[in-house]
Amino acid sequence: MSLRYALLALLRVGPQSGYDLQKQFSLSVGHVWHAPDSQIYPELRKMESEGLVEGEDQLRGERGTRRVYHVTPAGDAAFVAWMAAPLDYQRVRDPAHLRAAYLEVAAPDEARAFLRAHIAQWESELEQWEGELRRIDARDNPMLMRRLAVTPPEQQDRTVAYKRFAYEGLVDRARGEIEWARRGLDLVDALES
Numbered sequence: 308m309s310l311r312y313a314l315l316a317l318l319r320v321g322p323q324s325g326y327d328l329q330k331q332f333s334l335s336v337g338h339v340w341h342a343p344d345s346q347i348y349p350e351l352r353k354m355e356s357e358g359l360v361e362g363e364d365q366l367r368g369e370r371g372t373r374r375v376y377h378v379t380p381a382g383d384a385a386f387v388a389w390m391a392a393p394l395d396y397q398r399v400r401d402p403a404h405l406r407a408a409y410l411e412v413a414a415p416d417e418a419r420a421f422l423r424a425h426i427a428q429w430e431s432e433l434e435q436w437e438g439e440l441r442r443i444d445a446r447d448n449p450m451l452m453r454r455l456a457v458t459p460p461e462q463q464d465r466t467v468a469y470k471r472f473a474y475e476g477l478v479d480r481a482r483g484e485i486e487w488a489r490r491g492l493d494l495v496d497a498l499e500s
Contacts, residue, residue, distance in 0.1 A: 310342045310350050311359070315386040318360060318378045320453045325351055325374060335450035338439065338477065351376060359385055403484075407491060415499045422495070425488040433481035439474050443467060 313336040317328055328351070329344050342350075354360045359382035367373040378386075403425055410418045442448040446455065451470055455463050 309340055310346060311354060312386060312389050313340045313342070314347070314350060314354065315359065315378060315382055315389075317450070318376055319383065319386060320450070320457055322375045322377045324365075325376070328376070331450055335448075338436065339473065354382065358382075410491075410495075415495055418495045419492060422488045422491040425491075426485050429481045429484040429488070433478060433485065436474050436477040436481060440471060440478065443471050443474060 313332065314328060316336060317323065317331050323331065325348050329347055332342065332347065351360065351362070355362050355376070358379055360376045361379050362374045362376045364372045365375050406421060410421070413421065439448065443451060446452065446467065448470075451467070454466055454470075458466050
């Protein structure tokens with residue numbers, strides 16, 4: 308269900324086509340909520356049938372059309388209600404930590420390779436999220452700029468602060484995963500000595 312609210316968050320900034328939403332999704336909320344492109348269009352159709360968004364066909368070129376979606380008052384109310392409701396935390400599904408629980412089955416070199424790959428993955432995530440923090444601070448993040456354009460001036464610093472807060476959490480998570488895997492490398496070495 309969170310995909311619905313991620314899409315509503317993007318559409319509250321202004322009307323967008325499904326294609327535009329896919330691009331914005333990967334550059335914005337996609338950092339905190341993964342959804343393949345194949346899920347976006349079906350969810351938009353479902354949201355439209357439930358009255359949360361309204362789509363309108365617009366001419367695109369000489370022969371084509373594209374469907375542009377707008378949030379309806381019901382969609383806006385649903386988003387606000389979701390924000391006010393307690394979060395329904397889901398059980399964790401973490402393949403890396405599951406694998407780590409059984410590393411005794413792996414040869415030491417395999418365990419080290421797994422942990423080094425984990426570090427590389429999270430260093431890449433860390434670099435990306437630190438880059439987002441720089442764009443937020445410079446206020447040149449495209450989605451943030453769109454949000455600020457429809458936000459009253461007296462609320463803009465608040466919007467930036469919460470966006471920054473979200474990415475600071477992602478940075479902290481990446482650093483924690485890197486540190487955890489480094490401790491794993493030390494553990495492999497200690498157990499093999």
